[in-house]
Amino acid sequence: MVTIKDIAKRLGVAPSTVSKSLNNADDISDETKHLVFETALEMGYKIKRNKNNIGLAERRVCILIDNMEYENHDQFGYDLILGFKNAATSRNWQVDIIPANLNAFYELSNNYDAFMIQNKYSGAFMIGFSMHNDYLQQIRRTRIPTVLFDNHITENPKVGYVATDCYEGIGMAVKYLKNLGHKKIAFLNGTKNTMISDERINAFQQIMNELSLTVYDELMENGYYVPNCAKYHIPAFLRNGATAIVCASDLIASDVINEVTRLGYTVPDDISVIGFDDLPFSANLTPPLTTIKQDRLSLGKSALILLDGLINDIPISKMLLHAKLIERTSSAHVKTNL
Amino acid sequence: MVTIKDIAKRLGVAPSTVSKSLNNADDISDETKHLVFETALEMGYKIKRNKNNIGLAERRVCILIDNMEYENHDQFGYDLILGFKNAATSRNWQVDIIPANLNAFYELSNNYDAFMIQNKYSGAFMIGFSMHNDYLQQIRRTRIPTVLFDNHITENPKVGYVATDCYEGIGMAVKYLKNLGHKKIAFLNGTKNTMISDERINAFQQIMNELSLTVYDELMENGYYVPNCAKYHIPAFLRNGATAIVCASDLIASDVINEVTRLGYTVPDDISVIGFDDLPFSANLTPPLTTIKQDRLSLGKSALILLDGLINDIPISKMLLHAKLIERTSSAHVKTNL
Numbered sequence: 001m002v003t004i005k006d007i008a009k010r011l012g013v014a015p016s017t018v019s020k021s022l023n024n025a026d027d028i029s030d031e032t033k034h035l036v037f038e039t040a041l042e043m044g045y046k047i048k049r050n051k052n053n054i055g056l057a058e059r060r061v062c063i064l065i066d067n068m069e070y071e072n073h074d075q076f077g078y079d080l081i082l083g084f085k086n087a088a089t090s091r092n093w094q095v096d097i098i099p100a101n102l103n104a105f106y107e108l109s110n111n112y113d114a115f116m117i118q119n120k121y122s123g124a125f126m127i128g129f130s131m132h133n134d135y136l137q138q139i140r141r142t143r144i145p146t147v148l149f150d151n152h153i154t155e156n157p158k159v160g161y162v163a164t165d166c167y168e169g170i171g172m173a174v175k176y177l178k179n180l181g182h183k184k185i186a187f188l189n190g191t192k193n194t195m196i197s198d199e200r201i202n203a204f205q206q207i208m209n210e211l212s213l214t215v216y217d218e219l220m221e222n223g224y225y226v227p228n229c230a231k232y233h234i235p236a237f238l239r240n241g242a243t244a245i246v247c248a249s250d251l252i253a254s255d256v257i258n259e260v261t262r263l264g265y266t267v268p269d270d271i272s273v274i275g276f277d278d279l280p281f282s283a284n285l286t287p288p289l290t291t292i293k294q295d296r297l298s299l300g301k302s303a304l305i306l307l308d309g310l311i312n313d314i315p316i317s318k319m320l321l322h323a324k325l326i327e328r329t330s331s332a333h334v335k336t337n338l
Numbered sequence: 339m340v341t342i343k344d345i346a347k348r349l350g351v352a353p354s355t356v357s358k359s360l361n362n363a364d365d366i367s368d369e370t371k372h373l374v375f376e377t378a379l380e381m382g383y384k385i386k387r388n389k390n391n392i393g394l395a396e397r398r399v400c401i402l403i404d405n406m407e408y409e410n411h412d413q414f415g416y417d418l419i420l421g422f423k424n425a426a427t428s429r430n431w432q433v434d435i436i437p438a439n440l441n442a443f444y445e446l447s448n449n450y451d452a453f454m455i456q457n458k459y460s461g462a463f464m465i466g467f468s469m470h471n472d473y474l475q476q477i478r479r480t481r482i483p484t485v486l487f488d489n490h491i492t493e494n495p496k497v498g499y500v501a502t503d504c505y506e507g508i509g510m511a512v513k514y515l516k517n518l519g520h521k522k523i524a525f526l527n528g529t530k531n532t533m534i535s536d537e538r539i540n541a542f543q544q545i546m547n548e549l550s551l552t553v554y555d556e557l558m559e560n561g562y563y564v565p566n567c568a569k570y571h572i573p574a575f576l577r578n579g580a581t582a583i584v585c586a587s588d589l590i591a592s593d594v595i596n597e598v599t600r601l602g603y604t605v606p607d608d609i610s611v612i613g614f615d616d617l618p619f620s621a622n623l624t625p626p627l628t629t630i631k632q633d634r635l636s637l638g639k640s641a642l643i644l645l646d647g648l649i650n651d652i653p654i655s656k657m658l659l660h661a662k663l664i665e666r667t668s669s670a671h672v673k674t675n676l
Contacts, residue, residue, distance in 0.1 A: 154506045157660045165655045168492045298652045305643060305652075314636045314643075315660040317503045322495045322653040 002045045011039055022117065037114035041143065059093050061123045061307060062116075064135070066100035068128030074280050076296065077127065080149070083300025084125055091308060096121075100129070112138040123307045125149070131195065145310035147303045150196040157315035162303045163196070167203040169292035169323025170246065173274050174207045176325055177244045181334035182272065186219035186242040188233055188252055197222065200248055200276075216240065223252045230259035238263065243271060243334045250275035250282045253289055257330065268332035278326050288328035295321055340383045349377055360455065375452035379481065397431050399461045399645060400454075402473070404438035406466030412618050414634065415465065418487070421638025422463055429646060434459075438467070450476040461645045463487070469533065483648035485641045488534040495653035500641045501534070505541040507630035507661025508584065511612050512545045514663055515582045519672035520610065524557035524580040526571055526590055535560065538586055538614075554578065561590045568597035576601065581609060581672045588613035588620045591627055595668065606670035616664050626666035633659055 004022070008015040013032075020028050021036035063081060070077025081097065088095045096119075112135055116124060123145035129136045131151060139146055139153055148161040177185055187204045190197045201220060208215045218240050223229035234256060237245060247253035253275030257267050267273050267287055275282055275291035282289040302319050309316045342360070346353040351370075358366050359374035401419060408415025419435065426433045450473055454462060461483035467474045469489060477484055477491055486499040515523055525542045528535045539558060546553045556578050561567035572594060575583060585591040591613030595605050605611050605625055613620055613629035620627040640657050647654045 154503075155510065155660070157662070160660075165492075168655060172493065295653060298654075301652050302647065302654060305647060309640070309643060314639050315633060315662075316636075316640060316657060317506060317660040318656065318658040319654060320656040322493070322655040324495070324653075 002040075002043045004045075007036065007040050007043060007045060010043065011035065033114075033118070037111060037117060041111075041113050044143075058120060060096065060119075060121050061088065061093050061125070061304075062096040062098050062119070062121045064098050064100060064124050064126045064129070066126075066128040066133070067130065076277065076279065079296035080127065080300045080303075083297035083302075084304045085300070086297075087301040087304035091304070093122075093304070093308070100135075113142055113144050116144045123147070123311050125303045125307060126151075145307055147307045147310070149299070149303065150194075152195055152318065154317070158310055160306045160310055160316045160318065162299055162306055162319045163321070164292075164294040164299065164323050165320040166196070166200050166323070167207070169276065169294075169325070170200060170203045171207045172323060172325040173246050173292055174204070174211060174213070176327070177246075177272065177274070177331070178211055178213060180244075180272070180332065181336075182244040183213060183334075184216065184219065184241045184243050185213065186216075186237045186240075186245045187221075188230070188237075188245055188247045188256060189220070189222045190248040190252070192222040197248065204246065223248065223255075228255060230255040234259040235263065238265065238271070244274070244331070245271065246274045246276075248276050250277040250279045250289060250291055253291065253330070254281070254285055257285060257287075257289075267330050270335060272331035272334075274331055278324075282326075283328065285330070287330045290328045290331040291326050293324040293326050295324070340378075340381045342383075345374065345378050345381060345383060348381065349373065371452075371456070375449060375455060379449075379451050382481075396458060396460075398434065398457075398459050399426065399431050399463070399642075400434045400436050400457070400459045402436050402438060402462050402464045402467070404464075404466040404471070405468065414615065414617065417634035418465065418638045418641075421635035421640075422642045423638070424635075425639040425642035429642070431460075431642070431646070438473075451480055451482050454482045461485070461649050463641045463645060464489075483645055485645045485648070487637070487641065488532075490533055490656065492655070496648055498644045498648055498654045498656065500637055500644055500657045501659070502630075502632040502637065502661050503658040504534075504538050504661070505545070507614065507632075507663070508538060508541045509545045510661060510663040511584050511630055512542070512549060512551070514665070515584075515610060515612070515669065516549055516551060518582075518610070518670065519674075520582040521551060521672075522554065522557065522579045522581050523551065524554075524575045524578075524583045525559075526568070526575075526583055526585045526594060527558070527560045528586040528590070530560040535586065542584065561586065561593075566593060568593040572597040573601065576603065576609070582612070582669070583609065584612045584614075586614050588615040588617045588627060588629055591629065591668070592619070592623055595623060595625075595627070605668050608673060610669035610672075612669055616662075620664075621666065623668070625668045628666045628669040629664050631662040631664050633662070 004015050004018045008018045018036050021033045068077040069075035070081050085095050125147045127149040139159055140156060143158055146159050150163050152161045153159050189201050205215050219237060219242050221233040245256055247256055253273050256273050260267055260271055265271055275289045278291045278293035282291050298321055306316050306319045342353050342356045346356045356374050359371045406415040407413035408419050423433050463485045465487040477497055478494060481496055484497050488501050490499045491497050527539050543553050557580050559571040583594055585594055591611050594611050598605055598609055603609055613627045616629045616631035620629050636659055644654050644657045
């Protein structure tokens with residue numbers, strides 16, 4: 001068991017300097033604090049307040065958020081954060097929300113663990129970060145309990161991830177389309193080379209195979225989660241005979257419906273469109289969108305349950321939620337050629 | 339919302355008969371109880387005591403156990419059940435353990451939901467059941483929160499499963515063997531056509547591909563989780579040039595070590611052997627077994643956390659725990675031909 005004395009000895013400073021640094025005291029320079037944190041982490045020093053016996057006032061966790069909108073009910077992050085906070089409150093955890101563009105977040109950005117310890121957070125829920133983000137790279141070796149959303153890092157027992165089971169969700173969508181007579185089904189994915197896009201396209205291909213439906217390379221594209229991506233792919237999908245398009249998000253699906261309509265086709269008479277997420281606006285599209293629901297409140301709650309588990313040394317790696325197919329009218333029986 | 343009156347009306351009986359049946363009263367015949375339960379379930383009647391507001395005395399869940407030994411510390415089920423019970427106690431759940439060979443378990447075996455409701459269980463943790471078991475088939479359509487171990491049923495929001503992340507575990511083992519210079523790695527799996535065996539062999543093949551190692555069909559076999567399975571496969575593995583064998587359980591690995599020794603070879607000098615589980619006896623084998631640890635206490639705790647989530651309407655589908663490679667001396671650098 002590494003003690004404050006061990007750290008002091010290694011650094012050749014007084015134990016009080018180490019103690020004060022770890023408590024973020026005002027009379028210690030930032031340079032010294034950095035050095036103490038780095039050394040403490042390197043030596044495997046265990047922060048005592050990460051334990052169950054910490055006082056309620058110190059039961060603090062945070063949500064680190066980047067690239068995701070969450071300020072109003074229509075946005076993906078809103079219910080995610082609400083679910084996390086609700087579950088946290090019932091377990092006496094205090095939650096701070098830290099947008100990644102805040103200075104506070106970057107002041108120690110070269111050391112995630114130090115940032116968490118100095119701010120007395122027992123753990124974090126990180127949402128919206130891309131795999132290339134420097135912070136996310138640090139998560140590979142963190143000793144701070146951390147839950148990722150839609151991003152997976154293996155082989156670190158202090159890191160887990162929460163997501164909707166996309167195999168189940170895409171499976172439900174493709175089975176449903178097959179039952180409606182569709183055979184040439186296209187998939188318009190999100191940003192290329194992200195973990196979640198890779199999982200979704202793999203799921204799509206595996207399920208198509210399991211259902212004995214042919215997978216066409218020209219009917220699988222990446223939409224990059226940007227507005228107006230549909231115009232680059234929909235003409236080719238239609239030309240190649242797709243009768244249904246499964247999209248990686250409701251935003252993409254909304255754009256697809258617009259593009260299909262602009263090209264003079266009708267949803268669902270000419271082509272069925274299915275989204276992913278079930279955001280509030282999706283029920284109000286024309287036509288209302290059939291979509292694979294992500295239960296965002298439950299995802300948030302699960303993230304807190306997972307984080308609470310990691311803090312209590314239960315090495316949870318993945319927690320996947322059931323998907324649900326919400327049938328509306330953007331999908332219909334395949335058009336028969338009379 | 340379906341009420342007791344609705345059920346009574348449908349059946350043409352008095353509401354008191356329905357109420358008494360649902361409470362398993364002595365003065366109602368078994369036949370009537372069956373009929374009431376079947377009808378209540380069919381109509382989607384929601385049992386009120388599944389909610390948070392039930393009294394402590396009624397917070398009951400059960401562990402249904404089949405084909406798994408759990409009576410002493412050396413057996414797989416022991417810590418699994420202990421972890422579940424520990425987590426249950428801290429959340430005020432009372433736990434009953436029901437071996438599948440008990441009459442009590444079969445008295446309503448044609449209806450799992452009825453069994454659970456009549457016995458006032460809010461949920462169950464089912465371990466050791468095979469997919470062909472009649473009960474497990476009923477789980478596909480149950481409305482009772484149910485957690486499975488090493489068995490997965492999709493598309494039922496009331497059913498989740500808990501397991502060790504075998505992709506991570508087998509990945510750690512294969513990477514470790516590759517670093518020791520091994521190229522011809524064999525995999526001796528458990529019983530054929532079970533979900534867990536399918537997942538493990540898929541994981542093995544995927545990881546071998548990712549690490550640019552050749553997968554040989556003749557180096558992958560099923561050992562059926564029976565004692566003395568090694569003799570059927572080890573001679574061929576050795577003949578085909580395997581330098582390492584990853585096994586689907588410590589029991590199989592133990593048998594493999596015996597068989598390799600019997601054939602005049604030495605572990606690890608001639609061939610490395612890696613197990614899966616890290617049961618207590620594995621450290622005492624000759625040589626002590628390198629193995630992929632399943633943290634059984636944490637698996638049990640996670641099962642309760644998952645079940646508690648399902649009871650509170652959080653539709654958790656999967657909860658996977660981090661694996662850990664325990665390096666002992668049944669594995670070593672590949673033998674170099676001088």
